[in-house]
Amino acid sequence: MNHNFPIYTQDNSCQDCYKCVRHCHCKAIRIINSRAAVMPELCVSCGTCVKVCPAHAKQIRSDQWRLRRLLDNGGKLYASVAPSYVGYFPTLTLEKLAGALLQLGFTGVSETALGAELVSAETSRVIKKSSERLLLSSACPAAVDYVRKYAPDYVSAVVPVVSPVMAHVKLLRRYVGPDAQVVFFGPCAAKKNEADRHADELALALTFATLAEMFAAAGIDPAAAPPAPLFPHRAEEGRAYSLAGGMIDTLREDAKGTRYVTVSGLANIGRLLSGDKAALNGAGKKLFVELLACEGGCVNGPVMPDTGTDAATLLATLEHADDARSIGRNVDVLLDDQHQQERISAPHHDDAAITAAMESVGKFLPADELNCGGCGYNSCREFAAAMLDGKAEPAMCLSYLRKISQKTSNALIRYIPAGVVIVDQDLQVLESNRQFAVLCGKDIADIYDSAGSLAGASLPALVDYADLFRAALLGDGGEIERNNQVFGDRILNISVFTISAGRAVGAVIQDVTQNELHREQVAEKAREVIRKNVDTVQKIAQYLGEHMAETEIILREVAGSYEEHQPIAGAPAGKRGAAP
Known part of the structure; x- marks a missing residue:
């Protein structure tokens, strides 16, 4: 920041809203790392940016x-x-x-x-x-x-x-x-x-x-x-x-x-x-x-x-x-002042350079030029020229950021190894991935493959745990977690989170059925080792004393630790044996 000039920016207060750029007729503001800096050579110190800055980041010396x-x-x-x-x-x-x-x-x-x-x-x-x-x-x-x-x-x-x-x-x-x-x-x-x-x-x-x-x-x-x-x-x-x-x-x-x-x-x-x-x-x-x-x-x-x-x-x-009297104008004071030009020479950019700058923010067709003014400039071409002048950054383009954000979120949702679904206040699907459709059953997965999404579908018609989403919509914005929940032939871990209070919630659903089955199989094998070798352990214990007895205790603890993670009643994990 330049505190020597009449107007400057308190960098820590700047909220990168670009309102100062939008209202500055001279466009005498440069954005550096999402922070607005006054350009003294272009500024006339009218103070408009000071008046409009919502964060009071623009200050007068x-x-x-x-x-x-x-x-x-x-x-x-x-x-x-x-x-x-x-x-x-x-x-x-x-x-x-x-x-x-x-x-x-x-x-x-x-x-x-x-x-x-x-x-x-x-x-x-x-x-x-x-x-x-x-x-x-x-x-x-x-x-x-x-x-x-x-x-x-x-x-x-x-x-x-x-x-x-x-x-x-x-x-x-x-x-x-x-x-x-x-x-x-x-x-x-x-x-x-x-x-x-x-x-x-x-x-x-x-x-x-x-x-x-x-x-x-x-x-x-x-x-x-x-x-x-x-x-x-x-x-x-x-x-x-x-x-x-x-x-x-x-x-x-x-x-x-x-x-x-x-x-x-x-x-x-x-x-x-x-x-x-x-x-x-x-x-x-x-x-x-x-x-x-x-x-x-x-x-x-x-x-x-x-x-x-x-x-x-x-x-x-x-x-x-x-409320005052006239005093006349006859005081003899030299008032002459010759004003000198200080012409601002704006750099010239040819069409090729402007086009390349616009393409860098995803504007390839005339339809992409929204001219929304969100960046603070009157048109996309003016914004492109400002980028070439070093006064603007690509991140100032809201439509470009929105596209990048949408692509990023779509990629994350699509490739995350779990089911993801986002619903509105009416429990209608706004966004989901294929893994969620698979968790809903083969028919729903076929619909997803055919339509490319489940947007508009009613969540209660898809899953048996829609009540968790209702609770999240009516709640205080905290996350709702349910682990090892049995629905049909699946065991699910469900985390429901708030996106917009009372308006939209999302969930990550993970199928842990195979994990639980594997856990039960390991526990059963441990119990089988104990049953088959208990006689041998007892005989050896007579010679080695309590040390081998401790071995039995350890094995039992291993088996027990798996039993603590067994699925709740009704899980399709097979019948559990009891250790002797």
Whole structure:
């Protein structure tokens, strides 16, 4: 695992369900030994895999220790709090949260929304001056990274403006000096990439979840913290940035000759940018597209509760945005940022290679291409390409595993030297082998040879011990064993086991008739030796004393040990003799 990247996998927790692969639009996950590993060169840190992982194996890098080091070092340390805080701490006012952060050791607390207001002002200026027909927002770092890597032809359309948090850092340093350290708190993993790339400006980017953990570790109750004023003042319109369309709401008044569209979710962004660029650059007004990696906006970031877009959270966010005064946009801060392409070159595989890869997982005909998506890829051919890229393993194909499992179980059932039968809750045969049919009699064996199976047959019509299966179906899942059971002319050892509680049980039945007959024959021979030689033994014993008497005792014990294993009354093993 790579703990240096914002998102990583806790290997021991990964349950190889491939849900992260299925939901990752960039397919930036490699499966190694059934464990999912994030591929930093392909990942844009949207955090979708973190949100969907049922085992919580996908984690966002904490950075707690880095923050503790900053706090311990002293100096001017300011917190930049994203406006989506209201969705994670719904019962707290921003002033209460600021008071708790001051208790944690920060010098001051400020709203990232102040930076968003500056970004809106600069973006509005760019829109008015630009001759381009298509412009894309630069506020969401995950969306910008997606354009850079997967739609590089559109990089020139991204407005050359820094993100709100970077604008906020510049603003704070304008107020308190260039030696101030700024730490961002929000719902986003991609902000960590910004902090890593611009460590000289943004010291750290932590999630709200990490902040809550630090409050708990320090024994701080934010609800009980004394409210503190925000530095340098409260924000207003920038608070709407956490909602899809929030940025556009701050731009409409400034650029009325422009059309505005919000596209949230990487899949939707991908569909938009994979279309005809000429159409997007078509005649008419300029088109400005607000791009957000998280569907619905930052309120649905990877660490946010699932209630991010419920009515209460949306209303609280909107009220939070309205509950402040406008401060204007005239702060002179350099906000230019030139975005560079980082084109992802996907390897090309010819049809022969794709075909060979698909055949390796049992897909020889078009009918074999189920395109079920169980592996996490949209089609079997896409999965085959991923195997060739080293991102996927054959075991990810569920239909292939099912075929292998079925072949293996069929071979085991067919060749095991005992009768095997599996029945459902209605005692109808689901699976059996020929040895079981032979134990049921010649007629049943003939039916098996003719039909190839006994599937659908009623078990009570085949055997006299169906009650054992009923007991197993109604039981607690434990195994039921019956040894040396006599049925007709056979002596059977029967083990009934649960496959699915109350739904399916199986049994292994072994014919031990010959074993018992052989055991009785050995015992009878031992008794015959004693009878024929008892006189001789007695005479010799007179000369050798008790040593030969011990021989008789030993022989009797041998015979007795076989008698202990004799079949129960009614067994066709022949009449048993008694030792004299």
